[in-house]
Amino acid sequence: MSPTQGLQFEAASVIYPGQSQPALHNVTLRVADDDVVVALGPSGCGKTTLLNLAAGFLQPSQGVVRFNGERISAPSAARGVVFQDNALLPWLNVLDNVAFGLKLQRVPKAEREQRARAVLAQVDLQDFASQHVWQLSGGMRQRVGLARALAADPQLLLMDEPFAALDAFTREQMQELLLQLWRRNGKRILLITHDIEEAVFLATHLVLMSPRPGRIVERLPLDFGRRYAAGESARSIKSDPSFIATREHVLARIFAHRGQEQ
Numbered sequence: 001m002s003p004t005q006g007l008q009f010e011a012a013s014v015i016y017p018g019q020s021q022p023a024l025h026n027v028t029l030r031v032a033d034d035d036v037v038v039a040l041g042p043s044g045c046g047k048t049t050l051l052n053l054a055a056g057f058l059q060p061s062q063g064v065v066r067f068n069g070e071r072i073s074a075p076s077a078a079r080g081v082v083f084q085d086n087a088l089l090p091w092l093n094v095l096d097n098v099a100f101g102l103k104l105q106r107v108p109k110a111e112r113e114q115r116a117r118a119v120l121a122q123v124d125l126q127d128f129a130s131q132h133v134w135q136l137s138g139g140m141r142q143r144v145g146l147a148r149a150l151a152a153d154p155q156l157l158l159m160d161e162p163f164a165a166l167d168a169f170t171r172e173q174m175q176e177l178l179l180q181l182w183r184r185n186g187k188r189i190l191l192i193t194h195d196i197e198e199a200v201f202l203a204t205h206l207v208l209m210s211p212r213p214g215r216i217v218e219r220l221p222l223d224f225g226r227r228y229a230a231g232e233s234a235r236s237i238k239s240d241p242s243f244i245a246t247r248e249h250v251l252a253r254i255f256a257h258r259g260q261e262q
């Protein structure tokens, strides 16, 4: 893989108008190969700002953010976004929600329906194509949101606390589904969360962030998600002493940084 491939933050900072503290300070970070990079941190540490830079919704005040070597200046179908509230269109059925982005890209109707049905099958919603989104559970709606992002076949998935609104059981199911899709499709993923167990389970690279100013304070290479993708059960991984030790280490680091601020 060439060093210019993938997503690259180079000393990126964001200062919002009227703010004295940067929301994000001097962030250098790469998402390449088949990485699942998870940014974890408490409220206000700049996670959404980081994701918005990658999506092209926001430009850095200093530094640069590149995708495949090119400066990101606007949103692109190559970088698919999955939002926390799934942002589905309530007046469209499931199939049309999934195909919506393809319609904007002027993909012909027959092809977009075929692609939408294929990704609905990947998230196990093939039997719900003609349902309205308000007829679905929260977990199913989030799977539609994931299918919509995958329909455009993006090179990178950007996920903004995608499972935060789900109950604990559905949340675990969605984490496992994401790793299964990752194994099958080999997408790069940048996911933000404030859930420590989720971060440790999913990440191949975990970045811990801290607020005021929002910045990266630690980076950990992890392999629990790869182990799940290779066939080990989630229960066996999450009860493994090394998983528990990593979770406790991360928790301690977050509390240590909180303590320094007070």
Ligand SMILES: Nc1ncnc2c1ncn2[C@@H]1O[C@H](COP(=O)(O)OP(=O)(O)OP(=O)(O)O)[C@@H](O)[C@H]1O
Residues within 6 Å of the ligand: 016, 017, 019, 022, 023, 041, 042, 043, 044, 045, 046, 047, 048, 049, 050, 194, 214
């Ligand atoms: N549009 C804005 N204008 C001014 N300040 C902002 C704006 N958006 C975010 N901020 C501030 O920038 C900092 C980082 O915000 P950001 O939303 O990126 O953090 P976060 O880690 O995603 O937080 P949360 O988990 O609460 O969503 C916070 O102090 C926030 O108040």
